[in-house]
Structure formats: C-alpha cells, structure tokens
Amino acid sequence: MLVAVGVGMFGVPFAFRTDVVQQLTTLCTLLIMAVMWNVLAGYGGLVSVGQQAFIGFGAYATIFLAQRGVAAYLAVVVASVASGLLAVVLAPLLLRLRGGQFAVGTWVVAEALALLVALDESLGGGTGVSLRGLNAIAPDWRSAYTYWLTLGFALLLLFLVFLLLRRRSGAAIQAIRDDEEAAASLGVRIMPLKFMLFVLAGFGCGAAGALTLANTLFVQPSSIFGVQWSAYMLFMVLVGGIGTYEGPILGAVLFFLLQDWFAQFGAWYLIGLGVVAILFALFLPRGLWSLAGDRLPFRLLPVGYTLRPGR
Template identity: 50%
Template structure:
C-alpha cells in the first residue's frame, strides 16, 4: 500500500504526546477485499444462467440496464455537476439507431454496440453547444434536445410515427439464444462502464471533474481544461445511455418513440442516483437495486406505483439528502472502492 507521510510536531516537552504523522493512502485492506469481491461477484453473475430460470435471467438483465443508466447519470451530475433532465434523448436514440443499423443488414448484436458508438459520436458536436449552458439552462436545454429528437425520429418512414417498428433481425434469433446473449451483453456493458468510471475517477480526469463541479472558474484558474473535460464525461454518458436503450430494445424487440423518449427514463435515473447517493461511486448501484426491488414488488400498481416513487424520492431528499450510501459514508467514513484518497493519522515514537 503506497502511503506518503507528513509529520507534525509542536514542542519537545516530556509531557506532550508523541508527534503525529499523516499518511495519505488509497488502497486499504477493506478496499482490496471489496474490489476482489466485486470481481468475484461479476464472475458468478456471468455463470448465473447455468442455474437460473428464464424469468430470473430477464429480471437481472433489466437490473443491469438500470445500473448502466444510474452510473451514467451519476457520472454526469454527481461528479461533473451537469444535471440533465433530458438524457432520455440518448436512450431513445440508441434504440432508434440500432433499428436503423440492423435494418441496413448488420447483425443485431453488433448493431446494438455500433448504435451506441454512433450516438456518442453525435454527442460530440452537440456538446459544443450544450456544455456552454450552466445549471438550469443545461437541464432545460437537454429536455428540449430530447423533445426534438423524439419529433425527428417520428418523421422517419421506417418508424411510422408513434406506431413504431420492430428489430426484425432480432426476432429471427431463437428465444433462448436471444435471452442468454442479451443477458451477457448487458452484464458486460454494465461491468465495463462501471470499471471505466472507476478508472476515470482514479485519474486526473476525476479530480478535474470534481473541481469543475465545485467551481468552474476556480478549476480554470489552476489550469484545468474545463470544456474538454466536461465533453469527455458528456460523451461517455451519452454512449452508456444509448447502449442501455439499445439493450432495452433487445429485450422488448419493438420500438415505439413515445416509450423510448419518455421522460420517465430520466426520472428513473434521478430516483436511483438520489436514493443511492449522488456523487458516490457505490450509491448508484445501491439505488438501482432498490429501485429494481420496488418496481418488482409494486410495478403492477400503475399510477399508484409512480406516485409512490415520487413520495419516496421526496422523503429521501428531505431526510437523507446524501442518499443511502452517501449517509453511511459520511457518518462512518467507510469507503469500499478506492476512488479517492484517505488521510490516516499515525503516531510516531520520539526515538524516530
């Protein structure tokens, strides 16, 4: 474990305590155990279809898609301070691009990935305009972008307006093969994006993002390239949400614009991140699991279920503004995954 020590002494009277040293560390025994446990858990999840029934596989696939959405929205809002209420634009565009690319003759699962890449590429020029907006302007601007994308997709003759269309090439894949392939694709996508965010947060980019979130002017004054750094996380979130939309299409097969461009997807992202803990690495995953559990138990209740979600979100905002994991981390100092640094005090003997 790599540490850097800084010692602090006051005076040398015999009645005074020994000098104190401060060790800056990233890896602890707990973080090493946590990372090992996460890797082992991902391996077990990859083997889960060997013992689970079809219904359980489908539900876990849904959970992985929710996990992707929570991770991407938290990366954007929790670490870069870019609160979006229009990220359903990328979710819907990912599904739409997959339909279009597969219709051109590309194999369906390759089309899912290529569609996300295409949407991420489209997010680059879009970022040149959107990232100049701040605060509420950015949030409203993204909502306008989502509404505009919805209208433009409706004009495509292949989609037939709100009637929608299907991913025809996916229907030709045997049901069991499609279920397993989509499961593994969703798991790989969630794990890959989670480790990607983990790596970014441990790099200089992660520190830059958090500095920008706290104050763009102060970040720029110390040499941080604000716009390129924000563009990186914006494009990554666009890619992840587009891939989630394409994966949802693989599970549903049918594509209806009003479903995929619905603001409910951003509402789900907000709920998962706020309940789990915005600005924490573990929080979005915890929020996704809680949301998944609530949806599984009460999803059939219709409007009552949506009202319940809203009430739960309000209660968390009032009583636990840092979310579940944010509150635990704040009160206990517990950090499972080493995305930041910790300051540890070390007593030194006077003989040192």
C-alpha cells in the same frame, strides 16, 4: 471483488429461467443508466433531464442498422458508439449552458429527436417497430446473449468510471462540480473534462437504450424517449447516494425491486417515486450508501483522494 462478482454473474443463464434472466438484464440496464447519470450530475455537476435522448437514439439506431442488414447484436454495439458520436456533436452547444438552462436544453433535444423519429415511417412512425433480427435465435439463447452483452457493457462502464475517478481527473471533475470558476483559476481544464463526461454518458445511455430494445424486441418513440427515464435515473442516484461510486448501484437494485412491486399503480407510482426522492434529498441527502459507507472501517471501492493526517 467487482471483477469476481461480474464473472460469477456470467453464469446466471445456466442457473435460472429465461424470465429471470430477462429481469436481470433489465436490472443491468438500470444500473448503466444510474451510473451514467451520476457521472454527469453527481461528479460533474451537469444535471440533465434529457438523457432519454441518447436512450432513444441508441434503440432506434439499432433498428436503423438492423434494417440495413447489420447483425442485431453488432448493431447494438455500433448504435452505442453512434450515441457517443451524437454526444460529440451536441456537446459544443449544450455545454455552453449551465444549471437549469443545461437541464432544459437536454430535454428539448430529447423531444426534438422523439418528434423526428415519430415522423419517420421507415422506423415505424409513432406506432413503434420490432427488432426482427433476433427472432431467428431460440428464446433461451437470445435471452442469454442479451444478458451477457448487457452485463459486459455494465462492467465496462463501471470500470471506465472507476478508472476516471481514480486518476487526477477525478479530483478535477469534482472541483468543477463544487465551483467551476475556482477550479478554472487553479488550472483545471473545464471544457475538455465536461466534454469527456458528456460523451461517456451519451455512450452509456445509448447502450442502455439499445440493450433495452434487445431485451424487449419492441420500441415506441413515446416510451423510449419518455422523460420517465430521467425520473428513474434521478431517483436511483438520489436514493442510493449521489456523488458516490457505490450509491447508484444500490439505488438501481432498490428501484428494480420497487418497480417490480408497485408498477401496477400507474401514474401514482411515478408520483410516489418523486415524493420518495424529495424526502431523501431533504432528510438523507447522501443517500442510503452513507448509512453503510460511514460505518465500514475501509472503503469498499476506493475512488478519489483521501487526506490523512501525518504521523
């Protein structure tokens, strides 16, 4: 079913106006961010408030490559891979931290990267920079190409997460989240699995940042490295259903609608998101998806393992 929906969505640019296509591109990037944060925190227990480090790195790596003659859309792909490589470099340091220390450590990395970019005049400094490589493409086609690339990344990452959770690694990852010491005593390889999750999330968030740049054509360190991205991801996952496959998808759609309706309220909008997230954590900790998932006679997207009583 997921494949059928994805194939149908590829026809969107032929049926809707350019502004609608751009909005759906934004929705796909939010979906990527939600799914990646859920992989870390919902399944791996790695609560990060610094994934904007990879979002910003992916965007500015695209600028860096485009300035050196790499085709813009190819630069988006290469920058996404480079974000995964950055996660490989950072993993040995950050994965030694636990709980609040890990959360703060990821945030410090994001702030350090933002400062380094702001000090680099070739990348626009603190005033920002444009992705000029896409200006030569007609707006309608540029919007369509960016949407198709974003949708392709979203489907790829959803498939990778689905594949990861359907294998024995899915149960092992959740065992690490629930009790790392107990999982280790049962022979679960803790560090390799956490490393895999961290790198996957780095790659996905880097792709989201690069695709956000391709959609907006302009980026600033203060916005692309802003901590609001972590707030958005946390909101989408908590409201949709943390630790579920379908929850972040539902949360991304809901957040997209709320963002469109209430963004004009500025800082109060962010405060409102925080209050709603707290209320869900207190009164509906399994998120909105639990209201539907518990009532379905079957699992929509079956991942993990289910114990059934013998007959």
